[in-house]
Amino acid sequence: MQGEQAKNVLGPHLVHLTAFGLQLDQALTDQLYALDRAGANRDLLARLIELSKGSRAFSYRSVDGLGDLTYWAWKDTGHGVRQGFSDRMRGEAIAGASLVVGDKVDENLALDLASLIVRQAFTRLPPQFVLVTPTPAP
Numbered sequence: 001m002q003g004e005q006a007k008n009v010l011g012p013h014l015v016h017l018t019a020f021g022l023q024l025d026q027a028l029t030d031q032l033y034a035l036d037r038a039g040a041n042r043d044l045l046a047r048l049i050e051l052s053k054g055s056r057a058f059s060y061r062s063v064d065g066l067g068d069l070t071y072w073a074w075k076d077t078g079h080g081v082r083q084g085f086s087d088r089m090r091g092e093a094i095a096g097a098s099l100v101v102g103d104k105v106d107e108n109l110a111l112d113l114a115s116l117i118v119r120q121a122f123t124r125l126p127p128q129f130v131l132v133t134p135t136p137a138p
Helices: 011-020 026-036 041-052 106-125
Strands: 060-061 069-078 081-092 093-102
Touching: 011 026, 011 041, 011 069, 011 081, 026 041, 026 093, 041 069, 041 081, 081 106, 093 106
Parallel strands: none
Antiparallel strands: 060 069, 069 081, 081 093
């Protein structure tokens, strides 16, 4: 997404991260959601990276080569389920992938899959674009 469409895009990942174990007080949560509502994705993503560094609750890493700013979070959620998600910015465009997989899929494979999805999206998108969602038929 890009421009006006990129507002309120990263907020759901705050829910993921708190479920993963990231500790956020109410004031910080309010600040992060304000960035999301404003479409300040670069600032929000940079803040999530800063907050996630050194987390013991989930695996975090920055990934080079797939955009200007990249975020990856991964957690074994138990009961044979692992979850990961990645958000990446290229210019003002943001693309992401979220994966829920079985416990036989390791983090490196999941990250490779998420990277492939985002790489394909960025390869196919022009520098400026608007996503058009079809109106449901009556």
